[in-house]
Structures are given as structure tokens and as C-alpha cells.
Amino acid sequence: MMKLSTMLKVDRTVDKEGQSPIAEHILEQWEHDQGSAQFFRSSTNFVYIFRKGGETCFLRFAESTERTRAEIEAEMALLNFLASQGMTVATPVVSKNGRCVATVETDLGTFHAVVFTQLPGREVEIEELSPAQFEIWGATLGKLHAMTHRYQDPKVAARGTWRDHLTLVRNAVPTDEPRVQAECDYLTSFLAALPVTEMNSGLIHGDFELDNLRWQDETLAMFDFDECAASWYIADVAFALRDLFETGVDLSHPSFRAFIRGYCEQYSLDEELLSHLPTFMRLVNLIIYAKLVRATDLTQDQDYPEWCTSLLLKLENWKQNYKTSLLSIPV
Structure with a gap:
């Protein structure tokens, strides 16, 4: 945003x-x-x-x-x-x-x-997906990672990394929000200790949600790579499935298992990193919160067009919801 x-x-x-x-x-x-x-x-x-x-x-x-x-x-x-x-x-x-x-x-x-x-195809909501479609979704992400794994281009250096995401958080979140800053500190330490290998990390899409995909029969077309960055591939799974895990991560969820089953048909998944998916989901929520803080740079006491006033109110509500979620995490 x-x-x-x-x-x-x-x-x-x-x-x-x-x-x-x-x-x-x-x-x-x-x-x-x-x-x-x-x-x-x-x-x-x-x-x-x-x-x-x-x-x-x-x-x-x-x-x-x-x-x-x-x-x-x-x-x-x-x-x-x-x-x-x-x-x-x-x-x-x-x-x-x-x-x-x-x-x-x-x-x-x-x-x-x-x-x-324009990419042909239709958009499908997550509630409409069958188990087979969750598999296709996961397989498409796995195939994407298999491709980015062998992608070599000097231009890649211009894209951000997970460290840049956390820098965004530190720059955006006010200093009078110590609990949020503490979450950033925790995640920084956690991620810094994770292994980085040629197989478990590389360029990720960064927003592989269904609104950035179009279904063409039983295949998926992709767009909006604007958030692509260097990170662990499991982070892309977290970004993709945040709507599925809106109320909490359940690694036994049938739809999640179907997604992972499809993914593993195309690319290997680090089981240890998979077990850390709840922590990567915390990272996703923290990044979204920071982006909302950065985006809402207008005060609410001015005379804006109706669309702007409505959008500002909606983003402020989202921001508060994400903040509440972050504050609910045990210290």
C-alpha cells in the first residue's frame, strides 16, 4: 500500500x-x-x-x-x-x-x-476452492520456487530482503509502541538464527494470494510480482495462506495439507522451516501492520474526497485489528 x-x-x-x-x-x-x-x-x-x-x-x-x-x-x-x-x-x-x-x-x-x-482466466475466492484446487495452488508456488531457485541475474540485488522488511517495520512503527518493537526484535533474532541454503531460500513472490492469480481450466496464471524479495520459501507459503489462517495456524488443516502436497510435487520443502510457519505468519502480520502505519499518513480531521475518507477509515480499522493481534502475542 x-x-x-x-x-x-x-x-x-x-x-x-x-x-x-x-x-x-x-x-x-x-x-x-x-x-x-x-x-x-x-x-x-x-x-x-x-x-x-x-x-x-x-x-x-x-x-x-x-x-x-x-x-x-x-x-x-x-x-x-x-x-x-x-x-x-x-x-x-x-x-x-x-x-x-x-x-x-x-x-x-x-x-x-x-x-x-491482460491475463485471461477467472479469479476464485478461497472459500470456493476444492482440495484439488488447493493442490494446484500449492504446486504452482512450488514450481515457481523451482524456477527462482535456478534464476541467476545481477538485477536480483535490487530487490529487497527479509531484513529490508524488518527495517520497514522499525522505520514505520512509532517508538511509543514498545510491544510491537519487541515483536520486531524477537523476529529479527529468530530469523537471523535460521539456516539459509540454496534450497530453502531465494526470490519469493511475496503476495501469492488468489487475487494475484487467474485460473485457466486447471492451471494458474500469475501476476503482481511487485513484492518479490529474497527470503525463505516458507515465507511465501505464509504470505499466500494468510486468509486460510486468519484465526490461527493449523498445520493439520485439510486445505493446508492439500496445498503442501501439491507444493512438494514440484519442489522440496524444509520440514523444520515448515514447523516454523506460525512464526512466519507473525512476520507477515507485523509487515502488514507496518505497511498500514506507513500508508495512513493523512489525519482524519481534514476535508477529503468521500472515497479517501472511507479508505482512510477502513485502513485505520485494519491497522487497529493488526495491532490488537500483535499485542495479544505473549511476551
């Missing part, structure tokens, strides 16, 4: 037809049907849907304070590699100058942008 102040200044430019001069200006870097760009959503990035010769595409851009160009270039290089290995992923469309990433100066700041074609 980007800072709400950043979201507000850009989304204020969107008119009643869903068009924005900022998006139009950025999109000039790519071939497109003039006037076709429509607002789609704002979250971690700004996303607009548009047409190019009858084809549906997405423009994604972020302010330079949110993502560096090097980070995004590393993400695009990974996507192109995965596509070359036969995985169904959203691959970038090159701009008019032949690059995957465009940096554009605007009146509202500097933005880094990419374009993707």
Missing part, C-alpha cells in the same frame, strides 16, 4: 469518466488507443486499463519515492525469465523506445511505469 497522501494527489486528477491527465501523459510512452485509459485501482501502485489495437492492457505506475527504477527492472527481468521457462505470467510490454520500464516526469512528481497485457 502506497502512502495515502501520494494516492490522494494523483487520484484527485481522475475525472467522472475515470480518465486522468497524469495517466495519459505517462501512457504516451507506449502505443495505445488514444483516450482509452480508464482508472482501475490504486493500492501499492496506480493501475489503469486501456486498449491497444483492440487488445486489453494495463498501465501500472508508482511514484519514485515508493519504488526505484532498479527494483522494477529486476521484477520485469524475473517475469521475462519465468515466461521463457514456460510459466504463465503477466509479461511486460516494451515501450516505444524498446524498454520495459519508463520513467516519466510530471507536475506531480516522477513516476516509474510498466505495461502488461
Whole structure:
């Protein structure tokens, strides 16, 4: 989630037809049907849907304070590699100058942008999944890790690591929240003591939830690698299954066992690290809380557009829920 102040200044430019001069200006870097760009959503990035010769595409851009160009270039290089290995992923469309990433100066700041074609398929909610689909979900993540395990590219260094996640926590969480800071200290020590091997760690997706996947019959197409980072592969399992374990981790849950069964068909899973899944889920919750703290940088006593006031209230409620969860952990 980007800072709400950043979201507000850009989304204020969107008119009643869903068009924005900022998006139009950025999109000039790519071939497109003039006037076709429509607002789609704002979250971690700004996303607009548009047409190019009858084809549906997405423009994604972020302010330079949110993502560096090097980070995004590393993400695009990974996507192109995965596509070359036969995985169904959203691959970038090159701009008019032949690059995957465009940096554009605007009146509202500097933005880094990419374009993707639309992935076919349907989104499925977790409550709708059959045991066989949980297996497919797990197998797809296992196959992804099998691919990133052998991925070698110098650009990888531009992506974050689990240490950067904890730095985000320390920078975002107020110093007057000692219990949360103590949780960060505990997890830092815990993770620092874990073994790091070529088999149990590497680039992870970072947000392998169902809303970033599309079902194409019995296969899964993947997109939104914006959170990819270097970590233990088991962390990706935690990020993926956080909705399944919303009220607590149950390693005997039938859906979880199906997911792990599918995963292990494609890649080996460290059993010791698997036993630490509850702790990795604590890490996930801590990171989400820190991101919410960072994002809610607007005060509630100002006159904002209705959508912004509503979103601010929703994020504040989520933030309080995550904080309550963190404070409930025994010291």
C-alpha cells in the first residue's frame, strides 16, 4: 500500500469518466488507443486499463519515492525469465523506445511505469476452492520456487530482503509502541538464527494470494510480482495462506495439507522451516501492520474526497485489528 497522501494527489486528477491527465501523459510512452485509459485501482501502485489495437492492457505506475527504477527492472527481468521457462505470467510490454520500464516526469512528481497485457482466466475466492484446487495452488508456488531457485541475474540485488522488511517495520512503527518493537526484535533474532541454503531460500513472490492469480481450466496464471524479495520459501507459503489462517495456524488443516502436497510435487520443502510457519505468519502480520502505519499518513480531521475518507477509515480499522493481534502475542 502506497502512502495515502501520494494516492490522494494523483487520484484527485481522475475525472467522472475515470480518465486522468497524469495517466495519459505517462501512457504516451507506449502505443495505445488514444483516450482509452480508464482508472482501475490504486493500492501499492496506480493501475489503469486501456486498449491497444483492440487488445486489453494495463498501465501500472508508482511514484519514485515508493519504488526505484532498479527494483522494477529486476521484477520485469524475473517475469521475462519465468515466461521463457514456460510459466504463465503477466509479461511486460516494451515501450516505444524498446524498454520495459519508463520513467516519466510530471507536475506531480516522477513516476516509474510498466505495461502488461491482460491475463485471461477467472479469479476464485478461497472459500470456493476444492482440495484439488488447493493442490494446484500449492504446486504452482512450488514450481515457481523451482524456477527462482535456478534464476541467476545481477538485477536480483535490487530487490529487497527479509531484513529490508524488518527495517520497514522499525522505520514505520512509532517508538511509543514498545510491544510491537519487541515483536520486531524477537523476529529479527529468530530469523537471523535460521539456516539459509540454496534450497530453502531465494526470490519469493511475496503476495501469492488468489487475487494475484487467474485460473485457466486447471492451471494458474500469475501476476503482481511487485513484492518479490529474497527470503525463505516458507515465507511465501505464509504470505499466500494468510486468509486460510486468519484465526490461527493449523498445520493439520485439510486445505493446508492439500496445498503442501501439491507444493512438494514440484519442489522440496524444509520440514523444520515448515514447523516454523506460525512464526512466519507473525512476520507477515507485523509487515502488514507496518505497511498500514506507513500508508495512513493523512489525519482524519481534514476535508477529503468521500472515497479517501472511507479508505482512510477502513485502513485505520485494519491497522487497529493488526495491532490488537500483535499485542495479544505473549511476551
